[in-house]
Amino acid sequence: MPHPARRRAFRSGVALLTLSTAALVGLPAGPAAAGPAPRPDLKVALVPVTTAVKTQNNEAVTALRAEVTNVGTATVEDVTVAFKLPAGSAIYGDPSWQCDYATFVCTNIHGPVPAGGAAEPLRIYFSLPLAPAGTVATIGAAVSTSVRESATNNNTAQLKTTYADIADLQLSAGDAAGAGSETDVSIEGGPLLPTFTAKNVGTGTAQDLKLVVDLPAGVTVDGDPASDPGAWDCATGTDQVICTAGPLAPEEVSSVTLALRAGPGAADERFAVPGTLTSSSPVWRVEPARSDANYHYVGPVPADIAVTNVVLLDQEVGPGEIVEIGVVVENLADGPAQDVRVRLALAPTIRPIEGGAGNTAWDCAPGQDAETGAWYWECTYASVERYQYHYLPLSVTFDAGTPEGQVAVTATVQSASEDLDPANNSRQAFTTYRP
Incomplete structure (x- = not known):
């Protein structure tokens, strides 16, 4: 049997351990260990744009696309790709990034590359040294940035391409x-x-x-x-x-x-x-x-059918005289003027001459207004095409009852097509009647 003094000491030790453990359970936890800082991780791949090196006109040309992705956890602000080419090579044409034609280093100019994102692909053509068909050329590329990356084992890539006679x-x-x-x-x-x-x-x-x-x-x-x-x-x-x-x-x-x-x-x-x-x-x-x-x-292209001139050369006319009046019709726009109708309005004492519409492909006929008794010439034409010019010679005679003094005749044109400028559809000419 244990000694009574030892039993008391054991019980005291157990109690002290129990109190210490309880005190520790009540304490707040300390700060967790910090994880690694977010960093970018750039990866480059070379994708062929052409299937071979084409030799033509003393130039050997091939093309590829450099694809850069950020598989890291932080955005990267600057990206460069440095190419390693056979001796005697050159950049051909204008790449989609800003490139140094002497060092073959190209800089992304299309903005930051976010974590999980990709840069604008770099499409680039190279002129390689001349070589026989069957020769294999190797093109290398290394991507880099100014900040530390989480890994660099994916920063390089290679592409092999073969010289060949090939259709394009x-x-x-x-x-x-x-x-x-x-x-x-x-x-x-x-x-x-x-x-x-x-x-x-x-x-x-x-x-x-x-x-x-x-x-x-x-x-x-x-x-x-x-x-x-x-x-x-x-x-x-x-x-x-x-x-x-x-x-x-x-x-x-x-x-x-x-x-x-x-x-x-x-x-x-x-x-x-x-x-x-x-x-x-x-x-x-x-x-x-x-x-x-x-x-x-x-939509329909509008016409601009116009009377651009009315030619009446006789400054004075007398009773019974026959006068030719020339009506000039033009289409001043791109669209055709369909179903064109020209009317030369006269007066009750100024009459069209039968058969007086000579030398024209238009269909012309005289007429008289039933209410006013005024005479007129009316001419029709199927279509006046753009910028076409038509001259209509129409003959009239002045009867003895025509009032003395200035006399006006008016030519008006209309069409079934949309008209850009109706203000130029009419025009007048004048002469003086002397009994």
Whole structure:
């Protein structure tokens, strides 16, 4: 049996330990250990834009895209990519970043790159030293920033590319306005004649050309395609036209024109007929050749039909005299003036001469107002096109009852088309009547 004094000491120790533990449980926890500071982490990848090095005109050219992503936890304000190229290389053209053409160091000019984000891709062409077909060139890149990164083992990348004789296809598309320009279409719709022109600007032949033209909503096939005999063979569907041809040697050009029709549209609405050109042969560019024929719906173009002159050369006239009055009609605007009507208003004592509308393609006839008794010449014409000039020689005679003094004749023109300036629709000429 333990000694009584020892039992008391043991019980005191247990009590003291229990109190100490309780006191510790009541104390607040101390600060947690701080984690690592947020840092950026840049990663670079080189993506080919061209499939090979194309040697042409004493230049060997290739292209790539440098893609920089920030896989870290902090935004980075500045990014540079330094390229390592074969000796004798140069930057070709104008890259999408600001580049030093001597050091091959390119600086991002498109703003900060946030954590988890990507910089604007750097698209760049290089001129490499000349070498035989089959030669492999290596292009390296290193990305960097002025701040510390959480890791740097992903800051470099390499791309290998091979010198080759290779086709390089280009495609251009256009209609009446020409390639790269918009062609106007009436809001009522109408025929479209897009021409797609393929050109091989490479050094190898392109076999088995394939042109796929997608038809937008409202556009339908309206006839057979046209091309050089035997050049293109086209199959039409409800939403596509697919044409095949080939081969296309270096510097050769081949075109095909489609017969399409656009349905009605709204004024100022725009649409495109896109084409994509491919080949069964290797081609220089990774992306297929594409081009659009662009169109623009326009409302009716107004005319500006005008009487620009009334020619009455006789300063004085007498009873029974026959006088020629010339009416000049012009369309001063781009739109045609349809169903044009000209009236030369006279007086009850000034009469048109039967058969006096000579030397004109207009349909002219005399008439008399039933209420006032005033005579007139009236002439009609189907359409006066833009900037056309028409002269109407109309003969009249003055009866003895014409009042003495100044006499006015008035020519007025009207059309069924919208008129830009109705203020120029009328004009007068004057003469003096002497009994």
